[in-house]
Amino acid sequence: MSNRKRGGGWESQSALTRVTIIVLALVGIAGTALICSGLYIKAKARLSQYLLQQSFAARLAGDTDARPWPWADFTVAARISVPRLNISEIVLEGATGQTLAFGPALVNGTPEPGAPGTSVIAAHRDTHFAWLKDLQVGDLINVETPDGIDRTFRVNGSRVADWENNGINAAAFGTHLALATCWPFDAKTRGPLRYILDAELIDDPVNIASSE
Amino acid sequence: MFLDDEIAFAKTRRSSLKPLISVALIAVLGVFITLTSLAHSALAGEKISPLLTPNGVNMGSLLLPSQEPGYYVEAPRLKADVQIDVTGPILRAKVTQRFQNPGKGWVEGTYVFPLPEDSAVDSLRMQIGDRFIEGKIKPREEAREIYEQAKREGTKAALLEQQRPNIFTNQVANIGPGETIVVQIEYQETVHQTNGEFSFRFPMVVAPRYSPMPVVQNVRFGDESGFAVAEDSIKDLDKITAPVLDPRDNAKINPVTLTVNLNAGFALGDVTSPHHKINISADGLDGKTITLNTDEVPADQDFELTWKAAPGKTPAAGLFREQGPNGKDYLLAFVTPPSLKDDNAPAPKREAIFIIDNSGSMGGESIKQAKASLELAIAALKPEDRFNVIRFDDTMTVYFPQLEAADDQHKQDAIAYVRSLQAEGGTEMLPALKAALSTQGPVADGALRQVIFLTDGAIGNESDLFGEIARNRDDARVFTVGIGSAPNSYFMTKAAEIGRGTYTHIGSEDQISERMIALFNKLENPVMTDITARLESGSDAEITPDPVPDLYAGEPIVLTAVIPTGENGELNITGQANGQPWRTSLDLSKAAKGSGIGKLWARRKIADLEATPYTDDGRQNVDAEIEKVALEHHLVSRMTSLVAVDVSKSRPDDEQLDRTKMPLNLPAGWDFDKVYGEVSAPAPADKSRGITLAQVQNIAKMAANSVAQAPTAEAASIVATRTKSVALPQTSTLADRDILLGLMMLAFALMGGCLLFLSRSGLKTYAKAWGWRDE
Numbered sequence: 007m008s009n010r011k012r013g014g015g016w017e018s019q020s021a022l023t024r025v026t027i028i029v030l031a032l033v034g035i036a037g038t039a040l041i042c043s044g045l046y047i048k049a050k051a052r053l054s055q056y057l058l059q060q061s062f063a064a065r066l067a068g069d070t071d072a073r074p075w076p077w078a079d080f081t082v083a084a085r086i087s088v089p090r091l092n093i094s095e096i097v098l099e100g101a102t103g104q105t106l107a108f109g110p111a112l113v114n115g116t117p118e119p120g121a122p123g124t125s126v127i128a129a130h131r132d133t134h135f136a137w138l139k140d141l142q143v144g145d146l147i148n149v150e151t152p153d154g155i156d157r158t159f160r161v162n163g164s165r166v167a168d169w170e171n172n173g174i175n176a177a178a179f180g181t182h183l184a185l186a187t188c189w190p191f192d193a194k195t196r197g198p199l200r201y202i203l204d205a206e207l208i209d210d211p212v213n214i215a216s217s218e
Numbered sequence: 219m220f221l222d223d224e225i226a227f228a229k230t231r232r233s234s235l236k237p238l239i240s241v242a243l244i245a246v247l248g249v250f251i252t253l254t255s256l257a258h259s260a261l262a263g264e265k266i267s268p269l270l271t272p273n274g275v276n277m278g279s280l281l282l283p284s285q286e287p288g289y290y291v292e293a294p295r296l297k298a299d300v301q302i303d304v305t306g307p308i309l310r311a312k313v314t315q316r317f318q319n320p321g322k323g324w325v326e327g328t329y330v331f332p333l334p335e336d337s338a339v340d341s342l343r344m345q346i347g348d349r350f351i352e353g354k355i356k357p358r359e360e361a362r363e364i365y366e367q368a369k370r371e372g373t374k375a376a377l378l379e380q381q382r383p384n385i386f387t388n389q390v391a392n393i394g395p396g397e398t399i400v401v402q403i404e405y406q407e408t409v410h411q412t413n414g415e416f417s418f419r420f421p422m423v424v425a426p427r428y429s430p431m432p433v434v435q436n437v438r439f440g441d442e443s444g445f446a447v448a449e450d451s452i453k454d455l456d457k458i459t460a461p462v463l464d465p466r467d468n469a470k471i472n473p474v475t476l477t478v479n480l481n482a483g484f485a486l487g488d489v490t491s492p493h494h495k496i497n498i499s500a501d502g503l504d505g506k507t508i509t510l511n512t513d514e515v516p517a518d519q520d521f522e523l524t525w526k527a528a529p530g531k532t533p534a535a536g537l538f539r540e541q542g543p544n545g546k547d548y549l550l551a552f553v554t555p556p557s558l559k560d561d562n563a564p565a566p567k568r569e570a571i572f573i574i575d576n577s578g579s580m581g582g583e584s585i586k587q588a589k590a591s592l593e594l595a596i597a598a599l600k601p602e603d604r605f606n607v608i609r610f611d612d613t614m615t616v617y618f619p620q621l622e623a624a625d626d627q628h629k630q631d632a633i634a635y636v637r638s639l640q641a642e643g644g645t646e647m648l649p650a651l652k653a654a655l656s657t658q659g660p661v662a663d664g665a666l667r668q669v670i671f672l673t674d675g676a677i678g679n680e681s682d683l684f685g686e687i688a689r690n691r692d693d694a695r696v697f698t699v700g701i702g703s704a705p706n707s708y709f710m711t712k713a714a715e716i717g718r719g720t721y722t723h724i725g726s727e728d729q730i731s732e733r734m735i736a737l738f739n740k741l742e743n744p745v746m747t748d749i750t751a752r753l754e755s756g757s758d759a760e761i762t763p764d765p766v767p768d769l770y771a772g773e774p775i776v777l778t779a780v781i782p783t784g785e786n787g788e789l790n791i792t793g794q795a796n797g798q799p800w801r802t803s804l805d806l807s808k809a810a811k812g813s814g815i816g817k818l819w820a821r822r823k824i825a826d827l828e829a830t831p832y833t834d835d836g837r838q839n840v841d842a843e844i845e846k847v848a849l850e851h852h853l854v855s856r857m858t859s860l861v862a863v864d865v866s867k868s869r870p871d872d873e874q875l876d877r878t879k880m881p882l883n884l885p886a887g888w889d890f891d892k893v894y895g896e897v898s899a900p901a902p903a904d905k906s907r908g909i910t911l912a913q914v915q916n917i918a919k920m921a922a923n924s925v926a927q928a929p930t931a932e933a934a935s936i937v938a939t940r941t942k943s944v945a946l947p948q949t950s951t952l953a954d955r956d957i958l959l960g961l962m963m964l965a966f967a968l969m970g971g972c973l974l975f976l977s978r979s980g981l982k983t984y985a986k987a988w989g990w991r992d993e
Contacts, residue, residue: 045957
């Protein structure tokens with residue numbers, strides 16, 4: 007049996023107990039810090055979209071140099087929205103780690119949305135493109151470019167492919183849009199697979215009617 | 219339950235704190251197992267690698283679009299013949315390969331061949347079925363239009379384009395079912411020389427890069443929910459694709475014959491091939507013919523040939539001349555400076571100015587890699603060197619007011635500063651570059667001024683920056699270090715060329731030390747600088763490369779020049795070695811006859827043009843100039859392509875392809891007969907490797923099954939457009955993993971705290987209540 011006093015102060019604890027308490031406290035603090043950093047990523051993604059929406063509106067109103075915040079290091083490419091899911095997000099120019107933290111981004115080397123070819127927009131599966139899994143074949147996606155033109159694309163299908171060899175042809179015939187995010191959706195680690203949603207421009211209302 | 223068990227476990231020995239420690243250990247172990255399994259699953263994902271994509275091709279391969287978009291099936295290669303003529307420092311290779319469309323439909327094939335960086339491709343010949351086509355050089359856009367039109371019309375056509383300076387693709391439209399295609403390309407490059415050893419490498423087939431593991435995952439739509447599930451049944455895919463797409467199988471049914479006519483220009487010493495058995499037959503004093511020992515052709519390794527001069531005959535210089543049209547002669551000169559490494563002479567002092575980009579686009583891995591590289595570079599400075607550090611985003615900081623001696627104190631200060639940098643803000647590169655080039659004071663006597671620029675080059679005003687370097691570089695050399703997976707390599711390469719430095723790309727963390735050390739060697743050991751060449755007579759000689767780059771240890775100076783026909787006299791080459799003037803003269807009348815020098819000159823001229831200082835002239839002039847030179851010399855370049863269109867429409871389906879229908883008289887210079895000899899019947903070489911005809915047929919059959927075929931020639935082009943891929947960025951944050959891990963750690967801490975509390979207060983009560991006894 008132990009003869010140590012129960013519930014005594016810090017001084018009365020054995021060295022081993024103290025070490026254990028310190029270790030547990032450190033683990034707890036580290037855990038809290040990790041949770042905070044995770045939440046920070048999500049908060050940043052949310053808040054930046056709010057600011058970006060404002061700057062995009064300013065851009066549409068004619069302010070060509072509207073920046074969401076003074077030190078922002080990117081430009082806005084388009085606004086993507088899905089009426090059915092009540093989604094509206096601002097797409098940035100150039101998909102790098104930095105831009106993707108703030109919003110969906112147009113992958114370098116692909117045409118602007120609405121230009122001939124396949125323009126590819128990528129975003130994080132756990133923030134901006136978390137809704138990508140809810141899109142279905144036949145859904146309509148609106149893409150509004152800063153010049154004020156609003157185009158409608160219809161989802162043709164989806165697939166999973168390797169990040170590098172995904173069959174997306176930036177110079178394909180016709181006007182296509184591909185949305186890409188990491189796959190599987192609920193994975194907690196990074197991997198080489200991407201979920202790709204293919205969509206095609208359907209500006210012509212006759213086309214919509216005939217193909218529905 | 220787990221917690222109950224732990225309490226019970228703790229209770230039995232609660233007299234000491236051991237149980238707590240054990241529990242803690244188990245829990246920590248649990249956390250680690252979870253972590254490692256997470257990491258492992260991530261790794262398992264990374265292992266999956268492409269079956270075959272244009273980037274994975276090591277020898278010229280004819281790729282047919284597969285049924286999986288973005289993937290290709292390698293057309294069975296029936297036979298390949300390689301003939302390499304080495305004339306002094308020039309190598310000319312003629313590669314003839316025979317492929318077959320194994321499918322039952324029409325396809326557009328893409329023939330991809332990687333070549334050395336400075337190789338000049340000037341010839342494309344094809345034999346499709348019973349037709350011969352020779353490529354004509356055209357401006358790039360025009361060539362593509364001609365090709366597209368032919369493709370739409372169902373005519374056989376071929377288009378050879380330069381994708382990158384070292385990757386060429388040749389598209390072949392409308393290959394009929396079962397048709398045989400023979401492709402012959404010719405290219406030229408310089409022989410590699412280091413420390414008196416001459417060598418070249420010919421890419422054959424490299425197996426290890428490919429993984430036989432299948433990559434593609436299918437998504438299956440079940441009912442009409444619109445949701446797709448990924449199909450994990452790798453076994454099925456394995457059966458369909460792996461045997462065909464693993465190039466090792468192709469390699470085995472790929473009899474290669476290779477002949478090297480080695481005319482080194484000097485008495486030969488050892489001639490060796492590190493990976494292949496070769497037969498050598500003498501052909502005069504300094505000529506040799508090398509053939510592969512065909513009984514054993516391991517076509518799974520690059521062919522490499524190295525040769526040395528006979529003892530004491532190592533050439534210090536060489537001069538070759540080719541008579542070109544229009545009263546021009548082309549000259550190729552190489553000089554190996556005498557051993558300039560003077561151990562007594564002090565190494566030249568360096569004045570290093572490091573520029574690091576800490577703008578927002580460098581966020582994440584890039585800034586880490588840039589900082590690690592820069593720390594390594596600062597640490598490698600010697601006390602007699604001087605240095606400074608400049609960082610920039612949309613603002614900039616010049617760390618030291620002027621260049622400081624690289625003593626320990628200054629190095630430590632600078633490294634600490636670099637470590638404190640964060641990636642944020644915009645990218646304003648020009649002020650930083652100006653500061654580095656113009657405000658760092660004059661260059662000290664005998665010192666080397668080097669500007670080392672670490673960035674991802676995410677900028678839009680490249681031409682301003684090029685102009686700045688061209689105007690203000692003076693004696694400084696600009697070295698660029700591209701950071702991250704996709705730096706703006708166009709900017710990096712050009713900036714280094716204009717700045718007479720080199721470009722180093724660091725794509726991942728594990729490349730930092732190796733690549734940076736290679737860069738340091740260059741930074742520390744320039745053997746000769748300020749190299750110029752002039753004709754003694756004063757006649758105009760257009761010399762490429764211009765300016766001649768600095769020379770590093772063990773390398774020779776290799777120059778090409780265009781001179782008026784009949785020009786004689788001497789070519790004077792001067793330079794600065796270890797602060798001393800160096801000079802040599804070559805007598806033009808002693809030049810040996812060489813061939814292909816004109817093309818080599820043109821290839822280097824194009825490289826020079828690509829690096830033209832971005833002054834006010836603009837880009838169009840440069841493009842036009844490249845196009846002109848390339849057209850004149852029949853070279854494929856960024857601005858020009860080779861295109862070949864068949865004169866008549868494709869053969870109707872009912873006409874069988876038959877070897878006997880081949881015209882017996884081949885046009886002069888078209889020695890396709892070498893590859894047109896035997897059909898795929900197993901040669902003795904194949905027998906030794908145990909491949910039977912049945913196996914060959916089996917492989918061909920499986921290839922046929924996985925080719926995406928089109929019912930008509932017209933449709934083939936549509937199928938083929940589903941090919942070129944766009945690399946997708948990483949699109950998952952670690953937020954969820956962090957939160958999950960954080961929750962686990964928090965839970966662990968709370969649990970541990972509870973246990974500690976229980977063990978110290980309530981455990982005894984619990985134990986009694988549960989009817990357990992102490993000890």
